Amino acid sequence: xxxxxxxxxxxxxxxxxxxxxxxxxxxxxxxxxxxxxxxxxxxxxxxxxxxxxxxxxxxxxxxxxxxxxxxxxxxxxxxxxxxxxxxxxxxxxxxxxxxxxxxxxxxxxxxxxxxxxxxxxxxxxxxxxxxxxxxxxxxxxxxxxxxxxxxxxxxxxxxxxxxxxxxxxxxxxxxxxxxxxxxxxxxxxxxxxxxxxxxxxxxxxxxxxxxxxxxxxxxxxxxxxxxxxxxxxxxxxxxxxxxxxxxxxxxxxxxxxxxxxxxxxxxxxxxxxxxxxxxxxxxxxxxxxxxxxxxxxxxxxxxxxxxxxxxxxxxxxxxxxxxxxxxxxxxxxxxxxxxxxxxxxxxxxxxxxxxxxxxxxxxxxxxxxxxxxxxxxxxxxxxxxxxxxxxxxxxxxxxxxxxxxxxxxxx
Numbered sequence: 001x002x003x004x005x006x007x008x009x010x011x012x013x014x015x016x017x018x019x020x021x022x023x024x025x026x027x028x029x030x031x032x033x034x035x036x037x038x039x040x041x042x043x044x045x046x047x048x049x050x051x052x053x054x055x056x057x058x059x060x061x062x063x064x065x066x067x068x069x070x071x072x073x074x075x076x077x078x079x080x081x082x083x084x085x086x087x088x089x090x091x092x093x094x095x096x097x098x099x100x101x102x103x104x105x106x107x108x109x110x111x112x113x114x115x116x117x118x119x120x121x122x123x124x125x126x127x128x129x130x131x132x133x134x135x136x137x138x139x140x141x142x143x144x145x146x147x148x149x150x151x152x153x154x155x156x157x158x159x160x161x162x163x164x165x166x167x168x169x170x171x172x173x174x175x176x177x178x179x180x181x182x183x184x185x186x187x188x189x190x191x192x193x194x195x196x197x198x199x200x201x202x203x204x205x206x207x208x209x210x211x212x213x214x215x216x217x218x219x220x221x222x223x224x225x226x227x228x229x230x231x232x233x234x235x236x237x238x239x240x241x242x243x244x245x246x247x248x249x250x251x252x253x254x255x256x257x258x259x260x261x262x263x264x265x266x267x268x269x270x271x272x273x274x275x276x277x278x279x280x281x282x283x284x285x286x287x288x289x290x291x292x293x294x295x296x297x298x299x300x301x302x303x304x305x306x307x308x309x310x311x312x313x314x315x316x317x318x319x320x321x322x323x324x325x326x327x328x329x330x331x332x333x334x335x336x337x338x339x340x341x342x343x344x345x346x347x348x349x350x351x352x353x354x355x356x357x358x359x360x361x362x363x364x365x366x367x368x369x370x371x372x373x374x375x376x377x378x379x380x381x382x383x384x385x386x387x388x389x390x391x392x393x394x395x396x397x398x399x400x401x402x403x404x405x406x407x408x409x410x411x
Contacts, residue, residue, distance in 0.1 A: 082277075207232065212239075
């Protein structure tokens with residue numbers, strides 16, 4: 001028997017877990033910003049379950065909405081529409097703003113599915129307008145506040161020519177917003193949007209993590225005042241209560257398909273699942289009723305997001321911390337291996353050591369190991385629910401500082 005198989009057998013679990021080398025306590029209860037395991041240990045969910053939970057755990061209104069939908073109709077295939085789908089789509093269009101008036105929404109099960117669907121829609125859009133050779137997706141990711149923005153824009157200008165075959169440019173404004181590069185990012189996105197408009201290349205806004213209020217705006221792109229053609233979102237859409245993603249389309253994209261072939265050549269089995277949509281609709285209602293987007297504005301004095309910003313700032317003075325950056329309720333603490341700020345090596349796993357030290361203290365943060373992080377090395381993601389309290393923020397930042405110091409002593 002192989003070592004891995006033996007480890008799996010000894011664990012007593014038939015579940016193929018993410019790691020054979022870590023223990024995974026059963027989670028049994030959640031309420032607000034807290035989770036409890038089967039042994040009764042309490043954890044503060046400072047990462048919002050991987051930046052997913054925005055409204056908090058155990059919100060009875062959301063559970064009630066899902067139950068109310070499940071009773072008369074749990075599932076229906078794409079031969080039908082449903083009232084929950086029609087109503088929720090209209091509400092999301094309104095939430096997305098004037099740019100999406102007269103548009104449409106395509107529902108799926110996750111952010112990655114939404115982005116895949118957005119890419120297929122962009123390719124179909126180009127075919128519908130007679131540009132069938134345009135099939136490439138150009139993705140712009142700026143993982144640092146120092147990217148060569150002018151160079152990026154020049155790259156887009158060259159590749160967005162008709163002969164280049166670019167159908168759409170995908171941007172991640174949540175990354176820019178979280179890196180604190182407001183001025184340069186605004187100019188960067190304005191230039192990208194201008195070039196896309198001039199060449200009829202679609203602008204796709206990837207809001208899988210940053211959408212539905214987490215950065216203190218409805219969508220992170222609203223920080224820059226840019227009007228994308230398509231928004232792909234997930235995570236906070238249902239706040240983790242059910243698998244859900246959405247593609248929000250402008251009227252221009254919808255018109256090209258409806259007046260052309262009249263058929264979207266794509267689909268998922270669980271697209272527009274009624275129970276998931278009921279969850280998403282209840283989440284959006286809860287967010288708006290409780291002013292959670294305003295609470296997530298870190299630039300506004302007196303908000304919980306502003307307090308989070310103030311409490312996280314002193315962590316910059318700790319050993320191995322290279323940078324603390326973020327916006328709203330989306331932050332990261334980056335680590336570097338020495339005083340020269342050189343990145344940790346892949347096998348050092350410093351962020352995992354910090355996360356493990358934190359969980360021992362009852363604090364949950366999300367480790368992003370080298371290879372998925374920024375230029376400065378590993379980092380941890382901090383994305384608490386918007387219902388987190390002032391006391392919880394203060395306690396969490398204190399415990400996180402202690403966890404970093406513990407990991408530093410062992411490095």
